[in-house]
Amino acid sequence: MNMKMKLFLVIVLSLFLVPSLTHSQTILFSEVESSLMCTCGCNMVLTSCQCTTADKMRSKIKSMLAQGKSKDQILASYVNLFGETVLSEPTKEGFNLTAWITPFIAIGAVGFLLYKAVNKWSGQRTQNKKIPDDLLLEYGTKLKNELDNFEDGDKT
């Protein structure tokens, strides 16, 4: 039973520190939960972590929401405590903005170059296929003569 009591102590925290939230606060809670990392060192987003630290964090966030604090205020309070590393994604400002835009710039730029290259290659192919007029006339005449001869021969 000793172990069981330990187990209860672990679980009980999450049970009694849960203030009830309104519908809009519940949505905000989900947003905050996915914006923060669990601080136990597991490197998991708070939504994903099931440890006691995560339970405590959730209870604290719920309390803060119940007190009327906004998402930004809650996130700021965690950043003050643990630094920027507590946020689950880079902020969309300053140097961090490069994290968000670089992949799309790279794909766009390479895609544009690829499009240009494919067009150039296919254009070259079309140009290469163009037969000069004099050659066309020469081969045209040759073909006509051969066809005439073939038809004549066929008749005979």
Added chain:
Amino acid sequence: MIIVGQISLAIALAMAIYSGVVSVIGIRNRLGQFLESGRRSMFSAFTALSIAMVLLSLALITKDYSLKYVAEHVSNSLPSFYAFSALWSGQAGSLLLWSWLLTLFASIVIIQNKNKNLELMPYVVATLSGILIFFVSLLVFVTNPFETLGFTVTQGSGLNPLLQNPGMVFHPPSLYLGYVGFAIPFSFAIAALITRKLDTQWIISTRRWALFAWLALGVGNLIGAKWAYVELGWGGFWGWDPVENASFMPWLVATAFLHSVMIQERRDMLKIWNVSLIVFTFILTIFGTFITRSGLIASVHSFGQSQLGILFLGFLGLIIIFSTYFVYTRRKDLKSRYHLDSILSREASFLFNNLILIGAVFAILWGTLFPMISEAVRGTKITVGAPFFNTITVPIGIALILLTGICPLISWRKTSASNFAKNFRIPAIVFFSSFIILFIAGIRGFYSLMAISLSIFVISTIILEFYRGTAARMKYNNENLFIGFKNLIFKYRRRYGGYLIHIGMMVIFIGITGATVFKVEKEKVLRKGDTLTIKNYKLTFLGTDDFKTPLAEKFIATLRIEKDGKYIGIATPSKEYYYLQKQTSTEVSITSSFKEDLYLILAGGDDTGAVNIKAKINPLIGWIWWGGYILFGATIFTMWPSKKKKKKKPLQRPGDGKVNTKELESKNKVKV
């Protein structure tokens, strides 16, 4: 046992070095006996590592705590099933598995190519030996699985509770099969570069190996996703952890490779691109191993900080320099003879598919490394977690689905706009109809609407391909529907197997979208007799129970489940407290159906009998696993050897063909 294990590792290292050295001497001096000796010593290395594998497995199962590795990874009460899986749960054991698989694959390749690829094989053996030397050296000098503890213990530390899941038995070995499997096409690519035999032969010889490694890595990732879903207790399946990313990236590059080699086989184009892709794939597999073992990037999966990181970094650098040198110096030989004919061609669509896949890899790599980049530039370490990757990869994934659908509608070389429009008509109608129906059904998110509609669009193009092919066979070969369909897919296994793989992928995409976007969640404190209603499910709390097992104490909540007023079963989510590790673990209860999963988590409880239950409805999540089964079956079908083997020559334009003067001379007995 310990001495034999250590000697086996030493012999394996000696054989790997010998194999590498005599292969190089044999190549330089054209000594056939040396080359044969190099090949045989690879078999000896395999035998030595097999002995080491058996001995370590026995030590784990029999709980021989004189070994440090055993004492650190198993305990007296751990079932043999999990004790065996501890073989790959630690640093040294997993490296032993890596090395053993490498010698196994190398031995198979040597047997397969006994009378084939005679020019390439010595270089293949030398390259594989080089890789093996690195891995076995780590085992002998840095992290020896047969290292003794030095003192006596009666109980081991045991296996982390989260690892005590059937996923542990299949997930890591499957990933290793993939990682090590890519060493084979990589070695052939290096051999082709060195010998300048850069035609399609190395690709044909390694096609099945590449597909096998791709499948193993894909299945390994899916097993990992299922494991996370049932074990971690958060209802998700992919956390975008750096190590997860590290196993996903080589799979993406290999997907690009498997598509673009078709262009080389058919049109003799993209040689430099294909060789670079397989080199990049192998580099990423080593990068993945480096991330897991260096402790440089914080990860749930990490083995912790160790000196192995710097060694892996050095090895990674060596591979990059070695491969880049050969690709660069062979660039003229790798130059394609032909160019694309049109932007509206299957080749071009494959190229853009490659762009998207490599773009996805870049985005994931960028996100994985950004914390380090940020620290280097700003001096501030930040976290790049799942929300970032979800935002970045969703639009890329949608572009990929679109291309997957468009590709079969375009012919090789060139498609006229009118022909494309004709082929596009029915799938386009299916796409717009799906989009409208889903919108009317209440789905509003642009990405989710696009992802599901486009997946249906892709499936419709594939069904159309099957229909057209079968109809053609029925018309021209006088076959009935069943025979026509059977002959179509069995005679063109690679093409239609590929389409089936695409269907599997689309089913997975639909599952991911459903489970991510439409999930519903509710949390409530329940006392005996209380109910929790979520969508059309009613859960009645019946009470709690607790009992002890040799490993843990379990605290269980029992709930009666009703769906639409009908009883469908009992759920028993639980919390477990593992004595040895002093760690709690969550065991969720999952009630699955074709449409959705009811996912119940016991979040808390007290000694008055009240419990805190988190209920989640995860729509379509089962489709991810079903898509995986389709993908697995279809890939096996595609890989399966055909009875008739026809050697395909690259298509040539009339009047622009290659003239093999030697062949012509020998046939016509004339000097050309």
